[in-house]
Amino acid sequence: MVARVQNLSCARGGIAVLSGVTFAVSPGQAIMLRGPNGVGKTTLLRCIAGLQPALAGRVDLPEAGVVYAAHADGVKAVLSVAENLAFWAAVQGARGIGAAIAAMDLGPLADRPAQNLSAGQRRRLGLARLLLGAPGALWLMDEPTVSLDAASVGLVERAVAAHLAAGGMALIATHLDLAVPGVAVLDLQAFRARAGTGVGAGTADAFAGPVE
Amino acid sequence: MKALFLRDLSLSFRAGGGFGLGLAFFLLVAVLVPLGVGADVAVLARIAPGVLWVGALLSCLLTLDRMFALDREDGTLDLLATSPLPMEGVVAVKAMAHWVATGLALTLVSPVLGVLLNLAPAGQGWLVLSLLLGTPALSVIGAFGAALTVGLKRGGLLLGLLVLPMYVPTLIFGAEVVRRGAAGLEVATPLAMLAGITAGAVALLPFAAAAAIRANLR
Numbered sequence: 180m181v182a183r184v185q186n187l188s189c190a191r192g193g194i195a196v197l198s199g200v201t202f203a204v205s206p207g208q209a210i211m212l213r214g215p216n217g218v219g220k221t222t223l224l225r226c227i228a229g230l231q232p233a234l235a236g237r238v239d240l241p242e243a244g245v246v247y248a249a250h251a252d253g254v255k256a257v258l259s260v261a262e263n264l265a266f267w268a269a270v271q272g273a274r275g276i277g278a279a280i281a282a283m284d285l286g287p288l289a290d291r292p293a294q295n296l297s298a299g300q301r302r303r304l305g306l307a308r309l310l311l312g313a314p315g316a317l318w319l320m321d322e323p324t325v326s327l328d329a330a331s332v333g334l335v336e337r338a339v340a341a342h343l344a345a346g347g348m349a350l351i352a353t354h355l356d357l358a359v360p361g362v363a364v365l366d367l368q369a370f371r372a373r374a375g376t377g378v379g380a381g382t383a384d385a386f387a388g389p390v391e
Numbered sequence: 392m393k394a395l396f397l398r399d400l401s402l403s404f405r406a407g408g409g410f411g412l413g414l415a416f417f418l419l420v421a422v423l424v425p426l427g428v429g430a431d432v433a434v435l436a437r438i439a440p441g442v443l444w445v446g447a448l449l450s451c452l453l454t455l456d457r458m459f460a461l462d463r464e465d466g467t468l469d470l471l472a473t474s475p476l477p478m479e480g481v482v483a484v485k486a487m488a489h490w491v492a493t494g495l496a497l498t499l500v501s502p503v504l505g506v507l508l509n510l511a512p513a514g515q516g517w518l519v520l521s522l523l524l525g526t527p528a529l530s531v532i533g534a535f536g537a538a539l540t541v542g543l544k545r546g547g548l549l550l551g552l553l554v555l556p557m558y559v560p561t562l563i564f565g566a567e568v569v570r571r572g573a574a575g576l577e578v579a580t581p582l583a584m585l586a587g588i589t590a591g592a593v594a595l596l597p598f599a600a601a602a603a604i605r606a607n608l609r
Contacts, residue, residue, distance in 0.1 A: 228473045231609040247473040251466025257405045258398070269394030270474050308470070319473075 180241040181205045182317045182348055187236035188372065189219065189226040195234055195372035196222055202365055206241075206315060209339060209349035209359055214367035220352035221250070223367065224319045227350065241348065246271065246312035247319045252305025256294035260285055260304055263293055264311065273311035282338050283307040284331075298326040306335060309342075318342060318349040324357070332357070392476065392484050399488035409457055413450040413493045414500060420446035421504035432509050439508035440518070440569035446504075447497050447522060447565075448529065448558050455533040455554065456540070456547040458489055459604065463541050472608055478601035486534035486597070494526025510573060517572025521585060525565040528589040531596045532557045538600035542607040560588050 181203050188198035196219035204210055212220045225231050227238050228247040254263055264276040264285075273279075280286055283303040288296065293304065302325065309318050318339070324332050332355070339349055339359045351357060403410045424442050425435055462468040471481050501522055505515050536554035540546030567581040 225469075228469075230469060230472055244475060245473060247470060249466050249469050251464075251469065253465055253467040253470040255398070255402060255465065255467070257402065257408075262398075266394050266398045267470075270471070270476060272475060 180243075180315070181239075182241050182350075183239040184227065185237050185239075187223070187226065187238060188234040189222050189231065190234055191219065191222045197367060197370045198235070198372040200236070200367070200370045204317065204348040204350060206346040206348060207343045207361065209343055209351060209362045211357065211362055211364050212350065212352040212367055213354075213364055218367045218371065220367060221321055224249075224321050224350065224352055227317075228319050241315055241317055243313035243315035243317075243347075245317045245319055246309050247321075248306055248309055248323060249321050250325075252301060253308070254293045254296075254301055254304055257292060259290050259292055260296070261289040263304060264307060267308045268311045271308075271311045272313070276307075276311065279307040279310035282310055282341070283334055299328055299331055302326050303331055303334070306338070310338060314342075315346050316348075318347065318351075320349060320351045320353075322353055323351065324353060324355045392480055395471075395476070395481065396484045396488050399485055400491060403454070403488065403492040408492075409454040410492045410496070413453050414496055416453055417446050417450040417497050417500065418504065420449065421507050425508065435509040436511060436573070439505065439510040440514065440566045440573065442508060443501060443504060443510070443518060443569070444521075444525075444562050444566040447494075447501070447526065448555070448562055450497060451493050451526065451529045451533060452551055452554060454489065454493055455537050456550050458485055458534055458537040459541040460537070460546065468541070468604070469608060472605070478604055479597045482534055482538065482600040482604070483531075483593075483597040486530045486600075489534065490527050490530035494522070494530055498522040498526060510569070513575055514569050514573025517578060518569045521565045521568040521572075521582070524582070524586050524589055525561045528561045528592040529558060531589075531592045532561075535596045535600040535603070538603040538607070541604060561585065564588065 183203045185201050187200040188195055190196060200223060202210060212223065214220055226233050228245055261276065264279055268276050280289060283306060285303060285307060288300060293301065296304065306323055323335055336358050342349065343361060402408050428434060459468060472478060498519055501518050502515050505518050510518060533554055536550050539553060540550045543549060564581040564585040568578050568585060571578045571581065
């Protein structure tokens with residue numbers, strides 16, 4: 180099933196930042212959201228995740244649901260890496276945490292309390308939660324590569340590619356290019372809401388098509 | 392749901408979780424009151440029901456602000472809101488975990504404190520029963536207050552101001568059960584009122600709290 184966003188307008192702090200956002204993600208496809216700081220990447224992701232109501236427009240989500248990876252990882256410091264993941268596995272209805280631990284290379288850290296992790300390791304733990312979602316889910320990733328080294332970015336790219344290959348979808352807000360096959364780029368600047376009116380000049384041209 | 396319940400419980404029992412905090416506070420209140428009031432046994436016996444119930448109220452309040460604020464800080468609340476779990480269920484489960492870690496624990500130690508405050512032996516059983524019936528309401532009403540203040544920095548103080556007035560009916564009927572029980576009077580009416588308040592709070596407030604959290608996450 181396709182995830183579709185139609186004519187969506189969203190606000191941050193009561194001020195419209197985006198309007199007329201329209202795009203669709205089909206299974207096996209990923210879209211990278213681009214735009215300068217403050218353009219509304221996080222706002223759009225929160226809106227699609229259902230955390231804040233849209234001013235206008237509609238969002239149709241796949242039956243498998245969404246998994247949201249925000250800036251904050253939702254990691255409990257006093258629980259171990261494995262305990263953190265086991266909790267989210269139970270919440271999201273996943274079978275086990277073995278695959279997620281392997282994909283994000285957390286095996287050697289599994290029994291460590293999360294408070295002893297470095298920022299990058301913590302981020303990897305946060306992203307491992309994505310792998311606990313349903314296979315066809317839409318991943319909403321908010322700057323997933325922050326504080327990750329090159330090797331870890333590679334792990335994320337492989338995880339996203341595997342998710343897409345299994346029929347999943349992804350929406351990635353990022354400033355860094357992720358080398359994932361079949362990624363399209365959506366520049367949010369084209370959907371900026373005009374000050375005061377709350378109406379933007381969104382055009383279909385904002386779709387730049389596949390990167391590669 | 393079960394995982395959330397167990398996680399909240401284990402978080403409250405681990406270092407910095409606040410489980411010991413409420414209990415120690417309850418104990419301190421019960422020890423300090425005789426020191427302040429004086430060792431007049433008759434006076435202590437008369438005020439024991441009220442002191443124990445007020446102590447239970449305050450120690451319950453002590454850990455309320457952690458219920459959602461910690462999850463909000465580290466992003467867990469956002470992720471739970473986007474997870475398949477209904478927010479109403481999340482609130483109910485978290486309130487239940489809070490009750491087990493505070494209300495139930497207070498109930499279990501209350502007979503000891505009853506002795507400390509010279510509560511009449513006939514009232515001991517009623518003290519335990521009234522706390523058992525009344526403290527779930529404290530946790531659920533507290534969950535509602537915590538949900539209302541979850542977006543605020545330093546919301547703890549406001550939470551106290553908000554929640555304590557809502558605790559009044561539970562306090563009145565809870566203490567009344569113990570007082571009448573200790574005096575050997577009939578307790579059915581206040582006991583029924585206490586149970587009714589708890590049942591009403593448990594049935595309605597998770598919905599209100601979930602709505603408040605959704606509004607605060609925006």
